[in-house]
Structures are given as C-alpha cells and as structure tokens.
Amino acid sequence: MGDQDLPGVLVSDLEGPHGICEDHAEDLKRHFNLITMQDFLENKAQLGPQIQAVYIWCGRPAVSQELLHSLPSLKIVASAGAGLDHLDLGLMASFGVKVANTPHAVSSPTADLGMALLLAAARRVVEGHQLAVSPHTETFPTDYMGQQVTGATLGIIGMGSIGYKIAQRARAFEMKIVYHNRKRRKLEEEEAVGAIYCERLDDLLQWSDFVMLAVSLTPQTQGLIGKRELRLMKPTAILVNIGRGLLVDQEALVEALQTGLIKAAALDVTYPEPLPRDHPLLELKNVILTPHIGSATHQARRQMMENLLCLLNTNVSCLYIQIFLWAGVGFQVSWDRVSPCLTPLYLDCFPLCAVGPTCFIGGRQVFFRIVLSLLTVPHNTTYFNQSWR
Numbered sequence: 484m485g486d487q488d489l490p491g492v493l494v495s496d497l498e499g500p501h502g503i504c505e506d507h508a509e510d511l512k513r514h515f516n517l518i519t520m521q522d523f524l525e526n527k528a529q530l531g532p533q534i535q536a537v538y539i540w541c542g543r544p545a546v547s548q549e550l551l552h553s554l555p556s557l558k559i560v561a562s563a564g565a566g567l568d569h570l571d572l573g574l575m576a577s578f579g580v581k582v583a584n585t586p587h588a589v590s591s592p593t594a595d596l597g598m599a600l601l602l603a604a605a606r607r608v609v610e611g612h613q614l615a616v617s618p619h620t621e622t623f624p625t626d627y628m629g630q631q632v633t634g635a636t637l638g639i640i641g642m643g644s645i646g647y648k649i650a651q652r653a654r655a656f657e658m659k660i661v662y663h664n665r666k667r668r669k670l671e672e673e674e675a676v677g678a679i680y681c682e683r684l685d686d687l688l689q690w691s692d693f694v695m696l697a698v699s700l701t702p703q704t705q706g707l708i709g710k711r712e713l714r715l716m717k718p719t720a721i722l723v724n725i726g727r728g729l730l731v732d733q734e735a736l737v738e739a740l741q742t743g744l745i746k747a748a749a750l751d752v753t754y755p756e757p758l759p760r761d762h763p764l765l766e767l768k769n770v771i772l773t774p775h776i777g778s779a780t781h782q783a784r785r786q787m788m789e790n791l792l793c794l795l796n797t798n799v800s801c802l803y804i805q806i807f808l809w810a811g812v813g814f815q816v817s818w819d820r821v822s823p824c825l826t827p828l829y830l831d832c833f834p835l836c837a838v839g840p841t842c843f844i845g846g847r848q849v850f851f852r853i854v855l856s857l858l859t860v861p862h863n864t865t866y867f868n869q870s871w872r
C-alpha cells in the first residue's frame with residue numbers, strides 16, 4: 484500500500500498476467516495511493532472510504548453492487564479499452580459514479596487486428612505455417628487454396644470508430660464495403676471509404692464475402708449472429724469477430740463451420756475466454772483463434788494508461804472549477820496536485836485550444852486556462868453518465 488494522504492485508487496492487481504505494468508504503476512503511485520483488491524478485501528472498513536476511483540485493467544476488478552456499497556467516496560470508474568459490457572452503467576449512475584473508457588487508444592490496433600484475422604483466414608496463413616514447418620510437406624497442396632481478398636465484398640457490422648478504421652484499411656485492398664449500423668454515417672464519411680449503407684442486416688449477410696463484427700455487446704446485439712443469420716451467409720463466406728464472443732451463437736457457429744454452411748471463422752473473442760480445452764472450436768481447421776488481443780500493442784496500452792492517468796487526475800486529484808459554453812470559449816481555473824510534467828496531458832484533453840498561465844501557490848500548481856472547445860470532454864476518452872450524453 485502507498486501514501487495514505489494521496490487519493491485512493493482501487494486496482495485489481497499490480498502483478499501477474501492482469502496486473503498493471505510496473506512503470507505505469509510507478510507513475511500512478513506518484514499521484515495516488517494504489518490499493519489492490521486483496522488489500523481492500525482484507526481491510527474494507529479502513530480502506531473503503533479512501534477509495535475515490537476504480538481503475539479497470541484487462542476487465543478487472545468487477546464492479547458489483549456490493550463493491551459500490553463499500554466505496555462511499557467513489558467518484559469514477561475508469562476502464563481501459565473500448566467495451567463497457569463488463570460494467571452496469573445504470574448501477575453506476577444510481578450510485579452517482581462516473582464511468583469513462585479509452586476508445587481512442589483501442590480503435591486503430593483493433594482495426595489492424597481485424598484486417599490481420601481477415602487476411603489470415605482468407606489466405607489460410609496459420610495452416611500454411613503449420614504445413615511449412617511440418618517435416619513431411621514440400622509444397623502447399625492445391626486443396627489448401629484460399630479466398631481472394633482484393634475486390635471481395637466486406638460487410639462491416641458496427642460502423643463506430645473501429646468499424647470505420649477497418650473500412651479505411653479494406654479500401655486499400657480494393658474491397659467493396661457494405662455496412663450495417665444503428666445510425667447511418669454521414670454521406671461524406673461513406674464516400675471517403677466507398678461504403679454502402681445496408682439498412683437490413685440480412686442484405687449485408689447475403690452479399691458479403693467477409694463479415695466483420697465490430698459492434699459493441701448490448702442486450703440488443705447479443706446473439707446477433709445465430710443459426711438464421713449464418714444460413715443467409717454465402718458458403719464461401721468468412722466470419723471475423725473482433726467485438727465480443729456473445730454477439731454470436733457459438734453453438735450455431737460450430738455447426739455452420741462443421742457442415743460447410745460458411746467457409747471459415749477468425750475470432751479474437753469467444754465465450755468464455757479462454758475456451759475450455761475440449762471446446763469444438765479448438766478442433767476445427769477452418770477456425771483461427773486469438774486470445775482477445777485487439778488492443779494488445781505496446782503503444783495502445785501506453786496510450787490507455789496515459790488517458791486513464793489524465794482521467795484520474797482530472798476527476799480525483801483536482802480541485803477545479805470549470806465554466807464552459809458548449810460550443811465556444813470557456814474559462815477554467817484548476818487547482819490540482821499534478822506535477823508539471825502532466826501539463827501536456829491536460830492540454831491534450833481539450834481538442835481545440837487551451838492557453839493560460841500556470842503558477843505555484845503554496846507548493847501547488849494552479850492553472851488558469853482559457854479553453855476553446857467544442858466539447859469539454861477529452862477527445863481521447865469518453866465519459867458516461869454525464870449530462871451531455
């Protein structure tokens with residue numbers, strides 16, 4: 484446990500596969516008292532009231548009603564990554580707790596992985612590798628031929644920032660792009676990537692050579708791809724899922740892959756994660772699996788950590804007064820305890836312009852800022868449960 488005068492931040496663990504990496508933990512410790520779940524559970528009565536933020540890394544810790552009851556000073560739950568399906572937003576709102584995530588850090592690496600999976604499944608890269616390293620094979624047999632990506636039709640389900648970045652990448656492969664989304668994108672955005680809006684999901688499924696799931700998991704999207712939808716797909720089609728496992732009826736998918744209803748699948752997400760070792764998906768040759776690594780690049784993880792540190796600083800350690808006009812010039816006076824090295828992160832929060840003097844009063848840094856901003860929300864993080872949403 485760290486300095487008890489600093490604001491408390493609850494983290495799952497500081498070590499092990501799901502722990503926050505060491506250099507980041509050191510950064511955090513300069514500003515916060517990091518309290519691990521184990522320490523908290525051993526001393527709830529004393530530590531509970533000190534905790535002002537929960538820091539979710541790799542989906543941990545889980546924030547239950549019971550936990551919320553034992554954190555009376557909690558202000559914010561800050562989650563690394565885009566998906567918020569592990570959090571009950573209604574529950575957080577009922578406790579007056581803000582929720583924030585870091586979709587900006589995640590979108591490019593996840594789109595990259597989507598394309599990597601699409602290409603690998605289309606061109607049977609994993610089977611090719613296995614053949615190439617096997618001692619018995621000299622050449623790649625003709626029955627191992629794949630599907631051509633250039634010129635094929637890609638159906639993107641979920642045209643948020645990840646879906647859109649996939650479209651940008653697919654365009655470079657001369658793919659025809661159709662998409663299905665709750666809300667149609669602006670015409671100029673569609674034109675920039677040559678994407679055609681499909682109001683009916685069924686049309687997209689029937690037309691596509693590749694179907695890419697880049698949609699968030701909600702009660703409305705759970706089981707979006709089931710038996711009926713798989714039947715609509717081409718027998719040569721490949722399904723790629725970089726969203727969440729529960730978007731797909733996994734039993735129906737196994738059957739579709741076993742019976743040749745569709746050609747192949749490439750899945751970064753499944754349910755559960757990881758799959759039990761005797762799961763049929765692990766046996767199928769026409770499946771490529773990765774262990775939920777959409778955001779697993781050094782750069783993305785670093786950006787997520789910086790975003791979260793910035794979030795915690797603006798939500799936990801500052802005493803600050805903000806007066807903003809929604810579109811125009813605002814004035815911010817901020818008194819906080821962050822070190823000067825964090826100033827660029829603050830500036831990064833405000834997309835258009837943030838200028839003003841900084842001085843030290845009583846050893847504390849005080850910012851006076853004129854902020855020109857269309858939205859006062861950091862462009863690289865998203866707040867939920869806030870009045871502007």
Ligand SMILES: O=C(O)C(=O)CO
Nearest residue numbers: 564565566589777778
């Ligand atoms: O950020 C997320 O929610 C992801 O799952 C990235 O793969």
